[in-house]
Amino acid sequence: MENPAINVNSEIGKLKTVLLKRPGAEVENITPDTMENLLFDDIPYLKIAQEEHDYFAETLRKNGVETLYIDDLAVEALGQSSEIRQEFIKQYLSEHGYEAGVTHDVLQEYLNSFDLHDMVTKLYSGIRRNEIDLDLKNETLHDLAGSDANDPFLLDPLPNAYFTRDPQASIGSGITINHMTFKARQPESLFTEFVMKYHPRFAGHVNVWRDRNHSTRIEGGDELVLNDHVLAIGVSQRTSSKSIEGLAQELFTNNDSHFDTVVAIEIPHNHAMMHLDTVFTMVNKDQFTVFPGIMDEAGKMNIFVMTPDENGKIKMEHHTDLGETLKQVLHLSELDLIMTGNADDIVAPREQWNDGSNTLTIAPGEVVTYNRNYVSNEMLREHDILVHEVISSELSRGRGGPRCMSQPLWREDL
Ligand SMILES: NC(=O)NCCC[C@H](N)C(=O)O
Numbered sequence: 001m002e003n004p005a006i007n008v009n010s011e012i013g014k015l016k017t018v019l020l021k022r023p024g025a026e027v028e029n030i031t032p033d034t035m036e037n038l039l040f041d042d043i044p045y046l047k048i049a050q051e052e053h054d055y056f057a058e059t060l061r062k063n064g065v066e067t068l069y070i071d072d073l074a075v076e077a078l079g080q081s082s083e084i085r086q087e088f089i090k091q092y093l094s095e096h097g098y099e100a101g102v103t104h105d106v107l108q109e110y111l112n113s114f115d116l117h118d119m120v121t122k123l124y125s126g127i128r129r130n131e132i133d134l135d136l137k138n139e140t141l142h143d144l145a146g147s148d149a150n151d152p153f154l155l156d157p158l159p160n161a162y163f164t165r166d167p168q169a170s171i172g173s174g175i176t177i178n179h180m181t182f183k184a185r186q187p188e189s190l191f192t193e194f195v196m197k198y199h200p201r202f203a204g205h206v207n208v209w210r211d212r213n214h215s216t217r218i219e220g221g222d223e224l225v226l227n228d229h230v231l232a233i234g235v236s237q238r239t240s241s242k243s244i245e246g247l248a249q250e251l252f253t254n255n256d257s258h259f260d261t262v263v264a265i266e267i268p269h270n271h272a273m274m275h276l277d278t279v280f281t282m283v284n285k286d287q288f289t290v291f292p293g294i295m296d297e298a299g300k301m302n303i304f305v306m307t308p309d310e311n312g313k314i315k316m317e318h319h320t321d322l323g324e325t326l327k328q329v330l331h332l333s334e335l336d337l338i339m340t341g342n343a344d345d346i347v348a349p350r351e352q353w354n355d356g357s358n359t360l361t362i363a364p365g366e367v368v369t370y371n372r373n374y375v376s377n378e379m380l381r382e383h384d385i386l387v388h389e390v391i392s393s394e395l396s397r398g399r400g401g402p403r404c405m406s407q408p409l410w411r412e413d414l
Pocket residue numbers: 038039040160163165166185220221222274275277278398399400401403404
């Protein structure tokens with residue numbers, strides 16, 4: 001690939017460009033009734049969440065990182081031609097079950113009544129049934145009165161969009177555009193697809209290793225680039241072993257890929273640790289944060305190391321010791337596993353719940369973390385990591401931290 005627009009060959013190389021989404025009105029469209037389906041445990045106070053997010057973005061910019069916003073990129077991509085905008089609307093509506101018919105037409109017309117920026121903002125925030133001019137569209141009332149008539153939304157809000165790590169994942173000079181697990185998040189990666197396909201900065205400059213038209217699930221919080229040969233991918237609530245095998249197969253055979261090892265790490269399937277990066281992140285060449293709760297009492301877990309065999313098929317080895325496996329695949333003699341919350345029975349799960357293990361590494365040995373996880377932050381400092389703390393009361397209610405809120409697009413090679 002000539003002039004790639006993405007370059008991510010590690011978790012720790014100096015971060016140069018990152019993709020973000022500032023939380024918007026979508027967060028105010030969470031209610032107690034919809035919270036669980038929308039994957040939230042509480043309703044953040046939007047004004048403060050935005051202030052916190054701006055502080056996070058500013059912290060990155062002060063450290064030399066270019067911040068791009070997915071909604072801005074989407075506006076620019078859809079603005080390339082009116083056909084692209086119509087193609088997007090058609091696809092978006094069809095994925096919500098509106099293939100044709102009165103409701104489809106009303107929504108299409110409504111979306112086209114906005115300028116592009118407002119249309120994109122509206123799609124993230126969701127479209128309420130009562131925003132449509134019902135007098136004018138009398139027939140629609142009946143069309144909409146089906147089994148979902150009690151749902152206040154015709155198009156659901158996307159409050160998880162500020163976790164830009166998950167709908168896609170940068171790997172080397174390419175990306176996976178993810179088929180996400182839950183309906184609440186599936187539309188998010190359609191924005192990525194259109195940005196990668198039509199935005200002048202990305203179109204033709206990105207290898208798509210895996211697109212979103214797969215039936216098996218994968219999310220970026222599970223996809224870690226340990227170095228330019230080795231990936232770690234969580235087998236989790238959000239990522240299936242089938243997707244991992246499919247991605248490994250592609251990376252092992254595609255000439256533009258230099259990856260030859262995929263370490264699949266099984267983690268508990270629950271909401272507190274829905275992705276690998278909520279329990280395990282890389283902070284330096286030989287240093288990782290780990291939540292002790294992912295191992296059994298003997299410190300063991302299920303790990304499968306995938307490599308290509310002579311026939312281009314996948315060879316798999318079963319391991320149970322995380323530290324030893326990492327040393328082997330990364331060719332390290334020593335390894336420093338930094339335990340979240342100092343491995344304390346109460347502190348570790350409390351801080352993990354608020355993403356104490358979810359560090360965003362911006363250079364080797366330099367990270368951004370939530371200030372509320374002060375025990376884990378102290379541990380990092382004791383292990384000579386430079387820690388930039390960001391404010392976190394409201395953002396953390398969505399169960400994601402600095403790594404979840406950022407998708408690196410460019411890191412300096414090590
Ligand atoms: N990489 C991550 O762990 N992202 C956090 C996603 C949180 C969001 N509420 C979700 O459940 O998908």
